[in-house]
Amino acid sequence: MSEKPSKYYVTTPIYYVNDKPHIGHSYTTILADVLANYHRLLDVPTHFLTGTDEHGQKVQQAADANGITPQEQCDQTVVRFQELWKRLEIKNDDFIRTTEPRHKKVVQETLQELFDRDEIYKAEYEGWYCVGCERFFTEKDLVEGNCPECGRPVDKIIESNYFFRMSKYQDWLIDYIESNPGFIQPAFRANETLGFLKNKELQDLCISRPKARLAWGIELPFDADFVTYVWFDALINYISAVGYKSDEEQFKKWWPCSTHLIGKDILTTHTVYWPTMLKAMNVAMPESIFAHGWWLTGRTKMSKSLGNVVNPMDMIDNYGVDAFRYFLIAEMTLGQDASFTEEAFVKRYNADLANDLGNVTNRVLNMISRYCGDKMPAPAKDAGFDTALDDALWKDTVAVAEEMGPMISNMKLDASVGLVMSAVRKINVYLQERAPWSLAKQEGSEAEVAHCLYTAAECLRVCAALLYPVMPAKMLELRTALGMADAKPHLGKLAEFGVLIPGSEISQPGALFPRIEAKKVDGASSSVAKEQKPAKKNQKSEIKNQKSADGLITFDQVMNVKLKTAVVLEAEKIEGADKLLKLQIDLGEEKRQLVAGIALHYAPEDLVGKTIVVVANLKPAKLRGVKSEGMLLCASIGDNLKLVTVEGDLGPGAAVK
Known part of the structure; x- marks a missing residue:
């Protein structure tokens, strides 16, 4: 392994508690868990933080829709995340909730400090507000009159608010990103942020909401009529959880963060808002901010409104947690959509x-x-x-x-x-x-x-x-x-040969990963929650009842035959049967015995180790009193007979299609 770091601090975004978790939440958290696990196994001091974002308009609206208080909404929904993390074998070191006193105290102290240093000021504001993103946009930011980030309709709002002097750090941030190529990853995301910063004038950030419009949030310490803008509140979790303004020794141990893991949809908040906030607070920058892509269904982004969201709980129930974790890590190239x-x-x-x-x-x-x-x-x-x-x-x-x-x-x-x-x-x-x-x-x-x-x-x-x-x-x-x-x-x-102890007892765990038959993913067992179009009433029966003509068979008949690869483990002649060989084969999940009429063409020792193709769902039969559980495939012309085999190093149990 490469030279190990002195410590490793990894974070996920904190997740909104307005709804249940989905595959996007699962992926980022599994990714953080895998990175944390690797570092722990290298004996690197590791800290893995995740949590929930529990303030803001979306939470208040969800609570109103459910007829409960915002705190009750948070308390009920946070359990779904915590239970899912247990099911996914997530081993986070801390779970922060932004409604916790330890977090609210740090947010208020930070706000007061910035206000006292004139980094925060009050002004009249007129702009377009997106409830979904909980962000203000100018007229020119809108795309066809809608939010440029999520495409939702926006509301025009005129009100007094407090602003963070983010604009004064624009040139500094451009220089910092260009001087630190590993700060924003992948590199094309850094270029995306630089393009944003270089092509438009950075505005000051509205960091408050009047209680008359939104009461659910952390109260500003210098004005009781306002609460803190949810993003200003949420981003501070990365430092409040590791002792900022509460435990200096703990904070020095873990900060700066090694890796902030985020989805690409929150790139601006993490690569513009967060660095400028830290700069104003005189706090060191995180070492890296890594933005991964989206999970798509086909070519479409997963969306609750489209009904194509994958339910992680269903995937775990159907296929097991380890297989689900493996697929997410193996399938997505970090930074790209998958x-x-x-x-x-x-x-x-x-x-x-x-x-x-x-x-x-x-x-x-x-x-x-x-x-x-x-x-x-x-x-x-x-x-x-x-x-x-x-x-x-x-x-x-x-x-x-x-x-x-x-x-x-x-x-x-x-x-x-x-x-x-x-x-x-x-x-x-x-x-x-x-x-x-x-x-x-x-x-x-x-x-x-x-x-x-x-x-x-x-x-x-x-x-x-x-x-x-x-x-x-x-x-x-x-x-x-x-x-x-x-x-x-x-x-x-790992490089030490001889770790396994000779003479130690081994065991048979059975099939670690039993093969999944294709029929298991059809119909109701699907874990993708999407609306299914009803099949035409007579379509199946029409196909099933098609009669063969001129020896032709239907598609269904072909699909009923299960062909699989198998490795020949042992082969021997059957006494009294010149043409028959008894084979012991490995089908991946199980061992079987076959009887094959190939003794005139193959010696037993020539067959051991070969990867052959067999009919795996043939009803068992007895030949010369010897049980045969399947049939191998051969090709022949006249007296010339050859086994059907496969190229490459494909192991036993592979489906032949």
Whole structure:
């Protein structure tokens, strides 16, 4: 791993409590949790802050609509966030609510200090106000008369208010951003902010709301007729939570923040409002502000009004928390938008987790159980055999661990996860090349089989450690199955070969990631809350009742046949049957026995290790009294017969379409 920092302080935005959390909230919080987990495993002092934004007009309106007080609205809704974070295995160090006394006190002290230094003044204001964004805009800011940020209608308001002298910091902020290229990330977001600052005159920021219009907020300490503008209040949470104006030692320990994680829709508030506020307060700037993209449904932004919002609770219930976390991290390139469909989720789950990681785990543990009596084998100290493949696999795996540090520092989490999955696939390729099942049949090969399986297990241990921050529960389960008493990994010790203890008891965790059949994502089980168009009444029955003509079959008939890849583990002739072979195959989630009439074309030893294609949902039958659970596919012309196989290193259990 790369050189570790002295401390790591990461924040999410604090979330509005006017409604229940959705996938956008989940993604930012999971992202922060993964970053915090990586740093904790490096023994870096880490502080992870999240929380809720509980003041402002949207909260008051939600409370009015529900017939309760704003505080009751906050108290009822905040629980939804806290419960979801527990379900998502989020390990935040602090959860701040802006209605807490510790926060309100700091906001009021900060306001008073800025007012006393003439950084805040009172003036008459006329402008256009967006309730959704809780921001004022000038006439020229509007887009076709609507809010330039969210597109909603705006209201014209004339009133007295208090203003923060934000405009006087415009030139300073431009210079600061240009002099600190890592301050706003990705770089194109910094250019976006610079374009905003260079192409228009920065206005002073209205930081109050009259109680006559909005009573729900933190009262201004110097004027009891006003409350604080919600954004001025909310942004201060990043410092009030770590001891600003209350615990100087704690504040020095954590500030400046290492990474503010935000969605791109709140870029201006975090890269213009927040830095100028801190400058006026004489507080150091955060080290970086990282704006990620939006989750889309197809090409459309998720929106409650469109009815296409993904419910995180449904995804967890349907597929498990670790798989959900993995998909969000692996699917989005940080900074860019990403599309969420349940079809894409299932495709990545089956490919990465069921076929690759789950399959390699099953293969390694099953072979250790079979050939080493459920005990972790010992590596060879002075091998009397060629270890080139073993050494190359370990070298490649360690290289992945070393590359991940810079990737995480550069916020390339999707690429880092992809790198680990490539290492997982290399373990599978290695097993195919080394073929320990064939070695085990050779006299005097015990040491070589043990070394092969130990090497594969060690590489799997490293991959599990690197994926632990993303999928903590499943990777603890995997590492425990490898016989590790201290299942929680330490990322700084990954390059040591020989961590797994020979002779330790391994266990069989079953299918870590059971394959998801496509039918599970059809219809009512969908986790995307969108309006479904009713199907035409007779459409299904018409397709079903189509009669074949000239030997043609319907689409439904084709889709009823489930073809999957399988790896041949063992093969032997059936006594008294010249054409039949009995095969033991690995289908990823399970082992099966097949009987195939290919003995005149293939010797048993030629089949072991091959990846073949089988009909996986064929009703079991007996051939010559031997049970057969499926059928393999072959192609033939005359007497020339060849097995249907697949290219590349695709493991068992992959759907053939």
